[in-house]
Amino acid sequence: MPTHLKRCTKCMNYTISEANCKNCNSPVENVYPPRFSLQDKYQDYRMEHFRKKMHEKFPDLKKK
């Protein structure tokens, strides 16, 4: 698994550690792993945490 996978912003050609695309010489951008994102996990965690805190502060909410 290459660590520096990049993709051309113009022709979407994948390349590794190139400054510019080999096909069209356009700038390339870093490609990140698709949507197994840590951010979402943290968001879930935060929401869960938030919900618990809310229930602690406002126990009445549980009844609904």
Ligand SMILES: [Zn+2]
């Ligand atoms: Zn290109």
